[in-house]
Amino acid sequence: MKIGFNILIVSLFTFSLLSCNQKIEGGKTVSAADILGSPDYQAISYGGYRAKSRDIQPTMEELKEDLRILEAMNIKVLRTYNVQFMEVPNLLEAISQMKSEDPNFEMYVMMGAWIDCENAWTDLEPNHEAESPANAGEIERVVKLANQYPDILKMIAVGNEAMVRWATSYFVQPKYILKWVNHLQDLKKSGGLPADIWITSSDDFSSWGGGDASYHTEDLVALYKAVDFISMHTYPYHNTHYNPAFWRESDSLADLSEKEKIDAAMIRARDFAKSQYDSVRSYMKSIGVEKSIHIGETGWATVSDGFYGPEGSRATDEYKQALYYQHMREWTNTEGISCFYFEAFDEQWKDAKNPEGSENHFGLINLSGQAKYPLWEMVDEGKFEGLTRGGEKITKTYNGNFDSLMQDVLVPPSKD
Incomplete structure (x- = not known):
């Protein structure tokens, strides 16, 4: 079955014209590479x-408001997650308009195509x-937008933790992600x-x-060879609960102050992320796959009742969010790794029935427009x-009072 045939025909006719617009000031063409x-x-994840x-x-106007804030934060690449709604098409149009209004405005997008199994998010049993x-329609929308905004949309991610x-x-099953990746690669060639x-x-x-050997399958290896780069997620934050050996304080740190113990814990969190990155790199090397590896998602929440x-x-x-953000930026910038930090702004739809659920609070800026501690220095500047x-x-959150902020900061549990 041919997907998006009409879109393909239009694309073949218009691509040469569209590609001429892939310039920023000074005549430089910016590519994913x-x-x-x-x-x-x-880079940052955006919703x-x-x-x-x-x-x-x-x-x-709300999208443009966010884009101005992100520009002020020196963000130039956004990661989005689906085109099932109008948010992303409108975001791309907002960026396009802002580029027309200001030749110095620069923003690019890694657009996600949301991929599901049969019966996902329904009352029926998911068929994995x-x-x-619905996946075919999602891919068609992605193709259309990629051809409409080639000067902005530089990467496509097929599936999110799918x-x-x-x-x-x-x-x-990975074969479906592979199917759509190959479809998009074929469209590039044609x-x-x-x-x-x-x-x-x-x-x-x-x-x-990078983890369980059960993921070392033929379809996944074929996928690794089909993609242009690897976008991996790492979440030490979630592993403080699910895999807490790295997180709990050891007896050797007993003489440190509380702040020093917290600081040491966040170094361990960064090192946990690095170890997961290294495990992916080592596995790719072992199977002869030479692709650049980037962090498609990592973050740290600021509120949790769970x-x-x-x-x-x-x-x-x-405080811990700020340390994690700083450590991850420093490491990835030094090593030439893109890090799509999760995320720019708090979003309360993710756990709408539980306002204090952690999924609502990964943003660097809260719903009241307050910059959390990682961005206090930017406010001062x-x-x-x-x-x-x-x-x-x-x-600033906490009215900029560091002592008040620290009253909410707890030392990680000790090892049993």
Whole structure:
């Protein structure tokens, strides 16, 4: 079956014209190869939803408001997750308009195509052996947007944590991700997509061979060879609960102050992420796959009433988020690794029935337009001067009082 045949025909006719627009000031063409691994192109995961339901889409002005804030943060690459709603098409149009208004404005996108198994997110039992019939439409929308905005859209990620088995609501067999990756690669060869767009899937480190040997399968190896780069996820934050050996304080640290213990824990969190990255790199080397490896997602929440809060791993607060953000940026910038940090803004739709659920609080900026501790220095430097979010100036959380912030910061549990 040919997917998006009409789109392909239009693409073949218009691609040469569209590609002429892939210029920024000075006549420089920016490609995925230029972006990935360059510290000049800082990346972040973006969702613009502000309400408790995605039925309420962000407006064009709200998207532009966010883009101005992200520009002030020196972010130049956004990762999105699906084109099932109008948020991403409108985001691309907002970027296009802002580029037209200001030739110095620069923003690129790694666009996600959401891929599900059959019966995902329904009352029926998910069938992980078959894919959702909606996947074909998602891919068609991605192709259309990629051809419409070639100067902005530089990478496509087929699926988000769609192959890892703990994603029980929707994961699919790798052969379906491979199918769509190959389809997009074929379109590149035939002129149905810009030739310099890079294709990947964005998934847990284990899906990239870095963990359980059960993921060392023929279909996954074929996928590794088909993608243009590897986009792996690593979450020390979640592992403070699920795999806490690295997190718990050892007896050797007993003489440190509380702050020193926390600082040491966050170094261990960074090293945990590095170990997962290294495990993927080692596995790829062992099977002869030479692809650049980047971090498609990692982050640290600031509120949790569950596994990661005061009654759990005690991982959650703005101080730890700031240390993790700093450590990850420093490491990845030094090593030439792109890091799509998760995420720019808090989004309350993710756990709408539980306001203090951690999934609502991974943002560097909260719903009130307040910059969390990782960004306090930017506020002091005046980076957000004249900018607002929802009509509110960008100010500091805790009224900028560090002592007040630290009252919410807990030392990780001791080892048993």
